[in-house]
Amino acid sequence: MEALFTAMLQALTRGEDLVLCSIIASSGSTPRGRGAKMAVFADGTTLGTVGGGAVEYHSTLLAREALAQRRTFSHGFNLTPNQTADIGMICGGQVVVYFQFFSGEDAQGKALLKHIVSLFPLRKNTWLVTEIAEGGARRMGVFAADTALCFDSGIPPEQIAPLAQPRGTLSRGEPAYYVEPLTTAGFVYVFGGGHVSQELVPVIAHVGFSVILYEERAEFATEALFPTAVETVVAPYEEAVSRLGITADDYVIIMTRGHQSDFTVLRQALRTPACYVGVIGSRHKIAATNQRLLEDGIAEEELKRIHSPIGLPIEAETPAEIAISIAAELIRHRAARTGVNA
Helix, strand or coil: CHHHHHHHHHHHHCCCCEEEEEEEEEECCCCCCCCCEEEEECCCCEEECCCCHHHHHHHHHHHHHHHHHCCCEEEEEECCCCCCCECCCCCCCEEEEEEEEECCCCHHHHHHHHHHHHHHHHCCCEEEEEEEECCEEEEEEEEECCCEECCCCCCCHHHHHHHCCCCCEECCCCCEEEEEEEECCCCEEEECCCHHHHHHHHHHHHCCCCEEEEECCHHHCCCCCCCCCCEEEECCHHHHHHHHCCCCCCEEEECCCCHHHHHHHHHHHCCCCCCEEEECCCHHHHHHHHHHHHHCCCCHHHHCCEECCCCCCCCCCCHHHHHHHHHHHHHHHHHHHHCCCC
8 A cells, every 4th residue: 555655645746636446345245345445647547456347447437537527426336247236247245435536736635645655664553534424525534543643634533443443444424434454563574584585575575564584694684685675684593582572563484594593583483472473394393393492491382373384385395486375374364363455
């Protein structure tokens, strides 16, 4: 979403109008669920997706109407064949798309988007709030549990707090509020800069994870090798936890150059509240490592936190294939934990 909102801000800064298409309600089987977004710009180009196919095609046409009429509205699509308003899809569900007009002359809209873009590097939990009333949106704001409404929208924070859930929530009543996750806290800490890490980091960065690469060897922790990492750290593995301050929002992936280094990092990681701990290696290595951890004083219950062999079982063999399997597991874990995907 960062690329989407950045492009929107750039367009408004140039004085250009645009329409943001957002799925605010869905039921049954649909190509994309609540929170999917697509921006349609004044020159006809688009960024993002609301599911592709007929929904996206008709949404693009409606967005162009919204641009021409300079107005905001919602529209429901029926994806059940042979029903009223059928658009030729057979998924069997229904979606409501909200078409929100942004004027290139609107200073408040620019200020909001500038604030939104500034939040992505901070890696904190925030929600985008849209007040939906008859005739279109009235106000938008950004909600954070620690600071209430970050953006001065005038929307009462006490009405929004109960709606700040892992998935997008549409309240009842008039006006209604659509509250959806905007940014999420946490980093993926990748330990080891070898061949699999070099394949993995760009993949998980592309799907919305912020990655920090940690290595003992400086030549394997360069910006040239990891241009998509937000940071590279060169330091002894024995100092990993004391240097990083791993939180319950963070993921740990361990794939150093050797079993001893993996163990050194793993026993530290299990003493953190990290939401995910994964270690590359064979089942034989796992059994031996678990025995060492028990001897080192790690409780047996803690061993259940370890994802190893790491990644989804897709018979991956090459570094690139293994990277895909790990990325898939991270995506599944993120979706199950927060309901948020990029």
